Amino acid sequence: MVNIGFIGCGQMGRDHIDRIANRMGNAHIVAIYDLNRAAAEKAVADFGLDAKICDSADELIHAPEVDAVVMASRNDAHLEPLLACIEAGKPVFTEKPMTIDGADSWKVVEAEVKAGKKLVQVGFNRRYDTGYEQMKEIIDSKQIGELLCGDCRHFNAQAATSYYRTDNVVNDTLIHECDILHYLFDDDYKAVEIKCARQNRLNPNGAENLREPQIAIIEFQHGAIVTVEANVNCQYGYDIQCRLVGESGTVSLPDVATPEVRQAERIYHSISSDWFARFLDAYDKEMRAFLNRVERGEEPSGQMATAWDGYVANVAADAMLESLHNGGRVEISLPERPALYA
Template sequence: MLRFGVIGCGYISHVHVNDIVNNLHGAKVTAIYDINKSAAEQMIDEFDLGIEPSKSIDELINSSEVDSVLVFSKNDTHTEPILKALAIDKPVFTEKPLATTTEEAKQIVDAEVKKGKRMIQVGYMRRYDPYYQELKQTIDNGEIGTPLMGYCRHFAPAPTTNDFQTSDVINDSFVHEISVVSWLFNDDYKSVQVQYARPNSTNTAAGLKEPQVATLKLKNGAIVNTYLDINSHYGYEVKCQVIGETGIAELPDMPSTRVHKDEKIYNSVPLESGGRFEKAFQLEFQDFIDHVSTGKEPTGPSAWTGYTVTFTANKALESLKNGQIVDLEFGQKPDLYK
């Protein structure tokens, strides 16, 4: 039984801990830390874990009761626990992003390369979504010919808080498209460009400027546009369409039951990503458990993937300042990730 130490007790932590306790097999939570002790205590009570909150990150990571560390804390606090876990050979599953700065992301990659084995998996869960996997298989099988361009949509009903910032559109939303598009097209990026669309007058977050339109160009020449809207009102929706030389492949409009009633045809739309990607969350974590618990290296999105996404996201923020195209060059990919 793999023993997890959990750092951070926010929304996504509840999603994952609920799955570990109720839906997955081969692992349990044996330690929890949050900078807000009461948040850790509430999670312990909610899932009847029968443990006491760890007093610090160091205590949790160094505990003899912890085999692997799960990092679910704020985006800009991931680097310290990841590096400390790596230093004592404890595998890490970290929610996205790997880090918020390119320098810290590269520092993590370098530390893992020195270990000579993969020990980190980053929570870009769309690669585990059955619909994205089917889309990937359709492309790889050549059913639509060579992929030429694509279109993505990432909509949320409202900002999660009134403190939601313009940069969060990139760092919390667009990073998922950055991760999955290169995977679907099997190529690295050449450039990124982000522009503002007409402002949404219903937006109540003072620090948020959106919608945004992001363009990724791959080295093979393919171009993919992503439309980002954090005030869609109607629900959380993700769309992806890939246009090939001989056909088009796309995700279903909404993977839920379609109802015909009262002169209408409609689908329900979830309000949070957990509803749309529930199965993907479970599959990614079970895969991590299955590999790590048997002494194998994790095979999900790697630290290198995390680094390239962070690199691209930061260049996207640079582009957002003036709407210009920004070139991308990640440097040499270490053999560990080839």
């Protein structure tokens, strides 16, 4: 049984609290913290938790009864608790992105290297989606040869909130591709470029606040090139596509299976707008993997995203933002990967 200290009780946090408290079977939430105390109190009441409400992330991390920490606070609130967990030697699962940029994420990598131990696992949930898992297996088996190119689609029906802005397309949306492509290709990024397409008149936030669709052109060190279309106002549903081309074949992310309907001179499948539901299984699987490895006293490995992976995704996102704001192709260079992450 793992005693969890939980930080951040917003939308994603409440989903993880429900998951940990009611679906995992090997964890208790014993301490909880949110900057907005009312959110922590509401979570305790709604999910019937027997948890102490803490006054700070530090108090929670250092509570002796807390074995491990799960964090779903705002992106800009991840860094300090991550460093405190590493200092305290406590395993921590943080929602993506690990921090707000490459410079901050490097501080996490440095802290782990200094501690000589991997404690951080980043919630890049797609790695646990069955479709992506199957793609990874096919790619790694080399049955379609080396990967050459590909095209992906990250479509949302509508911008998530009224305050979702141009940069959020990179920081909150494309950041998932920044991780999953690095993972699938098992290769480092060489350069990126972002181009904005013709503006959608159905964008509720206005083109001046939210410039999109954005097209990312991503180059890998070994020469492969992938394009990603990020279109967060596509109107028709939440649609995640990924088609990768190898030397002797292609592999594509399967669509979510829904019944085929034949009616009124049409044949169709429905597609949901609910991004949360699309990856529900993956959220369960990544949390189970975290709790199981903590229970076994293991460091993150295999398909788990480490602090290094979190750093790589942030560096790619930084380059995308630079291209978005200043135009053109932006080269990416990483320091040598520390032996801890070999």
